[in-house]
Amino acid sequence: MNTELVQNIKQKFQSNFKGIPEMVFSPGRINLIGEHTDYNDGFVFPAAIDKGIVAALNKSNSSTCKVIAYDLDEALNFSLDHLQAIDNGGWRNYIIGVVAEIQNKGKALGNFNFVFGGDIPSGAGLSSSAALENSVVFGLNELFNLGLTKNEMIIISQKAEHNYVGVKCGIMDQYASMFGQKDSALLLDCENLNAQTIAIDLKDYEILLINSNVNHSLAESAYNERRGVCEKVAALLNIKSLRAASENDLLSIKDKITESDYQKAIYILQENQRVLEAYDALKKNNIADFGALLYASHKGMQHQYEISCAELDFLVDATRDSDFILGSRMMGGGFGGCTINIIHKASILEFSTKIKRAYQAKFDTECSIYNITISEGTHLI
Ligand code: GLA
Numbered sequence: 605m606n607t608e609l610v611q612n613i614k615q616k617f618q619s620n621f622k623g624i625p626e627m628v629f630s631p632g633r634i635n636l637i638g639e640h641t642d643y644n645d646g647f648v649f650p651a652a653i654d655k656g657i658v659a660a661l662n663k664s665n666s667s668t669c670k671v672i673a674y675d676l677d678e679a680l681n682f683s684l685d686h687l688q689a690i691d692n693g694g695w696r697n698y699i700i701g702v703v704a705e706i707q708n709k710g711k712a713l714g715n716f717n718f719v720f721g722g723d724i725p726s727g728a729g730l731s732s733s734a735a736l737e738n739s740v741v742f743g744l745n746e747l748f749n750l751g752l753t754k755n756e757m758i759i760i761s762q763k764a765e766h767n768y769v770g771v772k773c774g775i776m777d778q779y780a781s782m783f784g785q786k787d788s789a790l791l792l793d794c795e796n797l798n799a800q801t802i803a804i805d806l807k808d809y810e811i812l813l814i815n816s817n818v819n820h821s822l823a824e825s826a827y828n829e830r831r832g833v834c835e836k837v838a839a840l841l842n843i844k845s846l847r848a849a850s851e852n853d854l855l856s857i858k859d860k861i862t863e864s865d866y867q868k869a870i871y872i873l874q875e876n877q878r879v880l881e882a883y884d885a886l887k888k889n890n891i892a893d894f895g896a897l898l899y900a901s902h903k904g905m906q907h908q909y910e911i912s913c914a915e916l917d918f919l920v921d922a923t924r925d926s927d928f929i930l931g932s933r934m935m936g937g938g939f940g941g942c943t944i945n946i947i948h949k950a951s952i953l954e955f956s957t958k959i960k961r962a963y964q965a966k967f968d969t970e971c972s973i974y975n976i977t978i979s980e981g982t983h984l985i
Contacts, residue, residue: 605629606723609658610985616674617719624662624745625719627985630739632730633975634944635935636789636902638879640909642774644834644872645657645795645847647879648746648775651804652784653730654979659739661747666715671699674721684713689768698733701768702740702975704865705760711750718743725972727819729941733769734777737761738982742782746984755797758782772828784981789910791883795847802886804978809891809930812947814959815972816915818940827937828875830868830909837861837869846872864910871908875901895946899924900934911938918966919943922959929955941975 610627617625629654635872638648664670671680673695687704689697699718706713714811718741724732741757744750752760758778765773775794785801792799804811810858820826838845840857846869854869861869878897885893902920904911916934920943922931935944947955956973963971 621717625660630735630982632724642776644875645845648776650780651789654977656735657722664715672719717849720936729936731777734964813974819967820939823939867908899930
């Protein structure tokens with residue numbers, strides 16, 4: 605965890621409010637494989653990372669709640685009786701949404717002060733949103749002894765995003781951020797929220813993230829559209845979600861849907877299968893097979909689910925001829941953010957220099973490279 609950030613948040617709190625705050629760290633996440641499968645009741649394979657949101661909070665005697673976003677130097681005051689999403693409210697709606705959803709669950713809150721800051725670049729696809737939501741619900745649960753379980757907390761975070769931010773996200777990000785375990789990834793079955801934990805030891809290889817630094821404004825509406833397609837196909841099949849569908853089922857309704865929707869639904873079925881195969885490959889220490897599944901996943905997202913972009917495809921393609929990279933794919937919701945790469949430790953430096961230069965030459969902008977450490981989920985500091 606970033607101790608400098610913790611100090612900065614504490615100081616900012618103390619220079620604005622009286623009393624000693626509770627301190628919370630809530631991480632972002634990576635996802636090894638399994639994209640857009642979560643809202644189809646499918647499988648995902650995420651892990652929490654050592655970067656995320658640090659929050660300081662305490663109870664307040666004032667008549668409103670006061671929130672400070674340290675990084676942006678912005679503030680929000682609100683009354684617990686008048687909770688409404690703010691047009692173009694950005695980070696504000698995550699906070700308001702979580703507070704409102706806690707109240708909707710019949711839990712009583714008092715006024716509070718809250719200061720937060722983070723070290724995840726926003727738009728990187730590392731779930732700074734889920735980290736923020738979880739920091740709020742986890743912190744308030746502690747402060748007001750709400751007695752919420754972690755499962756209840758992540759559902760509150762997810763509802764905040766659905767109802768106050770407008771993104772119909774699945775549960776992967778909130779789950780990984782809340783339940784993450786040091787050095788381990790979580791094979792999560794989103795149908796019942798059962799997870800199996802597996803230690804991640806890639807031997808001579810490491811996970812390297814490359815941020816395209818692309819953050820498309822259409823990403824949110826395209827995300828909801830993809831979800832809409834999956835729900836439409838599931839409804840045609842009379843099933844709750846695509847988790848329950850087989851490729852034969854899809855064939856049986858092929859003439860009732862467009863080719864594009866058919867490909868999207870097939871992608872979900874195949875991606876679910878890849879997640880299970882990836883878990884098996886890692887269990888057998890077969891990192892080459894694991895890597896090949898990452899490439900296959902990217903292909904599906906690029907051509908079937910259509911959520912990639914030129915920059916992400918370029919970053920993945922640039923790894924294909926390197927025998928020191930076993931796998932690469934775009935990660936997260938799509939249309940920008942990071943690729944995840946499985947790279948030999950000895951080649952990281954050389955490859956990083958090469959890819960930065962090539963990306964700059966092609967797009968006239970920089971990509972950023974991150975090493976990550978797999979870490980513990982949301983906790984008190
Ligand atoms: C975003 C959403 C998640 C998940 C991923 C894609 O991160 O918040 O629920 O759907 O995209 O796998």
